[in-house]
Amino acid sequence: MQREDLLIKIGFSHDASKRSKQLMGANACDLKILLTMDGGQPLETELHKRFKIDNHHGEWFRPSLELMNFINENIAKDKVNERAATARWATTSLKIANDGASE
Numbered sequence: 333m334q335r336e337d338l339l340i341k342i343g344f345s346h347d348a349s350k351r352s353k354q355l356m357g358a359n360a361c362d363l364k365i366l367l368t369m370d371g372g373q374p375l376e377t378e379l380h381k382r383f384k385i386d387n388h389h390g391e392w393f394r395p396s397l398e399l400m401n402f403i404n405e406n407i408a409k410d411k412v413n414e415r416a417a418t419a420r421w422a423t424t425s426l427k428i429a430n431d432g433a434s435e
Contacts, residue, residue, distance in 0.1 A: 339392040340366065340399060342383065344376040367403050367410070 341355070355363055369375060386396040393399060
């Protein structure tokens with residue numbers, strides 16, 4: 333999540349949308365979810381270590397070039413995965429439709 337002042341939160345949550353709303357109330361500023369990833373607390377710990385030089389305080393990090401590149405690369409991967417999943421769904425749907433039509 334990114335705050336209006338550009339700090340980025342690297343944190344773990346079971347429900348990112350709900351957590352975002354909680355944080356907006358606590359921080360009195362708008363937040364934007366930049367990226368969600370599977371991995372839970374182990375990934376959170378790994379990312380905190382990886383970007384510790386950019387740590388501002390707690391789970392809030394400055395948007396360094398390395399951190400922003402990491403975010404953008406993973407957003408791009410998500411988009412590729414979404415397109416691949418959509419293509420698989422479309423292919424499966426088409427196959428089912430074609431199988432139904434040949435009966």
